[in-house]
Amino acid sequence: MKKTILTTVILIVALFSAQAQRIKGSDTMLPLSQKAAEEFMKIKPSYAVTVTGGGSGVGITALLDGTTDLAQLSRKIKFDEKNKLKAKGKTVKEVTAAYDALAIVVHPSNKVTNLTREQLEGIFTGKIKNWKEVGGANMPIVPYSRETSSGTYEFFKESVLKKKNYMSGIMSMPATGAIIQSISQTKGAIGYVGLAYLNKQVKAIHVSYDQGKTYIKPSVANAKNKTYPIVRPLYYYYDTAKESKVKPFINYILSAKGQKIVSQVGFITVK
């Protein structure tokens, strides 16, 4: 009798855990995963998808420890992260779910519209300190950054700063929403946010990656036709051993319906 109860309990637990999926990682991808999870569960009510943030690094660590099924990363998996997974006998599979463009934003009253990559590098490494040095009003520049080691922070460092370090003592905000909020209140502010976060409270800067020959406006269209330079893929990583478990969700994200969610939350579709 006791045994049957026990087995039933185990079975029920197993049943539940088979349907439970945990997604963990990049904060940038939270809106996408959350919305997708919501819609996915409407179609397949037997699934329970948990979404947690914490940063891209956290996602990989969780994958390593087996505490998540899907890791969402706003950057490519690092070489030594791949090695660590390999050492644990795990091979991961990468799925590009969407693209995200980083927009450089300033206060709406700022007269500056165009900036080159070199100027941006100067601003965020602390070498350019006043807006008049880049053709604006005489007003100190207040750069805002994300917290260290979020995928966005690293991607910006890699793409715009060419791997140089940010100036020490940069204002850092715990999340992108807070950056938008601060920039909309601060006249001399500049910061970087995902395209999805752009709204009327801030002004997006046109960026040039060719020493000022052409300045490109951040927009979905420009990101799609690859003229806007600061674009990064957004990935899901999973253990190939758990493929069958996560496949339905991955397939959903890549389906037409899933990609519609991608553009709804402000990212760029993969196709």
Next chain:
Amino acid sequence: MKQIRQIIERMVTVMLTLSGSVTSLAILLIIIFLFKEGFGLFSSPSVEKGYALCVQTSNPIETLTPEQIKKIFDYEITTWDEVGGSKEEIMVFRFDDIFSMYPEEEFGTDYELLPEKLGEVIAQNPYIIAYIPEQYLPQKNTSVKTLPQKNIQITDFFGGKEWLPTATPSPQFGVLPLIMGTLWVSFFAILIALPLGMGVAIYMSELAGARTRKLLKPAIELLAGIPSVVYGFFGLVVLVPLIQKALNLPVGETAFAGSLILAIMALPTIITIAEDAMGGTPRAMREASLALGATRWQTIYKVIVPYASSGIMAAVVLGIGRAIGETMAVLMVTGNAAVMPNSLFQSVRTIPATIAAELGEAPAGGAHYQSLFLLGCILFVITMLISASAEIISKRQHNKEI
């Protein structure tokens, strides 16, 4: 029957004793875990774990400090003579660069040819500094010299002024701006809260009638009960824009915003303790003062406040303790820039805010993770010192009352 009861009594006694030791055990565990992780930092290499810095054997350079390494990779130091070498320009090479120099196939299926290729690159460029994983070190190549690994130094940690925990290849763990930022914000919080709190405490203990006190007391308890994240939210949407507009500042997220919020949060502590201390003044002393013709106000500031001074000091100390450890509210309003504070109207980063913002993204066991635990140790030690001194001070007050 009696025996059973005795056994039960004994078991209960044991259980109670065990429960009694739980708090001490918790403190012990906290100390062990915090310090074990935290002090691990000083046995971590100053270059990211698992990586090494290589130069050519012909290069006379023997060692580099973490600061020099950071500056080289930020292109702030561009020639070798700035760090004691020849007059040549430094060629910075990061591991990822190798993948843009050779096609992926040439490294072999398991990257077994990678060391060889890295060796090739280093051998070809005499003024290179290469940052590569230890497992791919080209050990056989005689023209490659690995710079010796030094551990992170205690002096760099406590004396450093740069907090860049994720800088590659050499993270900077200068904790000074964080400690100063924490003390700065807390100090001004108390400066704001003390006169206000003292005033209210005097009002409540000496002036207010029973009915007013009945109203004030719960109000202050409610103020203490509001969660810190709500204070932070309030600060974020109300105080920060208000401060920016009213004072016409370039940024609203300032130490001042943090101090204001912390002052409000420390008020209940200060008021309650100071009021208790003043309420303890012996009736005889008050009456003697009044009988000598002093006004009530004179009695308050010449007799009662000096009498309660130790209690008031304890209130101040505990208020500071509350302010130093506060996390969420400060994280949301101070802007978190890790700079040495020199004005109230600039952004600062505190220790608790740093832990809260970074721990989630620091890989467990790494130097960054350990440094955050070390910050926890610092916080722990500061608060222990504070509660010990508050204890001593309030004991003095207690002795006076007897």
Next chain:
Amino acid sequence: MNKKTKQKIAFIIFRILGLLVVGILFWILGFILYNGIGAISWDFLTTAPKEGMTAGGIFPAIVGTLYLIAGSVIFAFPIGVMSAIYMNEYAGNGWIVRFIRIMTNNLGSIPSIVFGLFGMALFVNTLGFGDSILAGSCTLGLLVLPLIIRTTEEALKAIPDSYRTGSLALGASKLQTIRRVILPMAFPNVITGLILSIGRVSGETAPILFTVAAYFLPKLPNSIFDQVMALPYHLYVIATSGTDIEASRPIAYGTALVLIAIVLLMNLLATALRRYFGRKVKTN
């Protein structure tokens, strides 16, 4: 200026300061109430977040906070009460009690973020609970333990020794005395401490950041090893992240209002209980 005028001026200032503190309280409460009341509806309290946190309700966060309250109380309440009984009834007045009392005070003065660090190192990583209700409850339990011990000890101290000696003289054992005489008398004050600690637990954010809190959960947790959403963390998240800060502001205000309501309700309940029983004891 004569001393009477000086006194008048000083007293006016103190009155203003007293008013100011009440003013600050009402400013904060009023602001949250004014902005949050519009968001509160039955749906808000009983549905999950929708549309990337810009619509829907906060039901999972409320439930999560309730789980954490229950978990930490189950952990801390018995230990706290037993610890206080030990200190007051068994350990006498020697150095052991002094030592425990100092330790309890020290534990109470440790910043909440340090509990978060410790909880992550011990419960999440070393004991392998992972991010879970269990880990979060243990961390929060440790956090409120000193509060429970302190209030229970005060309650026990308030009972005159004559009751103890009386009971013992009638032939009752020590355990019987505690169970039949001391605890029933201390009960109201012990419960007050319990309610206060519930208020504390429901508002703490820093200790749960790394031990249990989740950004979004579609379903309610079905074991103690699951993560949960929690009200204070939810407020932090929607106040600082989310794609559309303006659109999620009403939800943030609503969440803040619910959070404050829970915390203040607990405080008021504790005050009311204390008053009620305080009067009762006096009339006895």
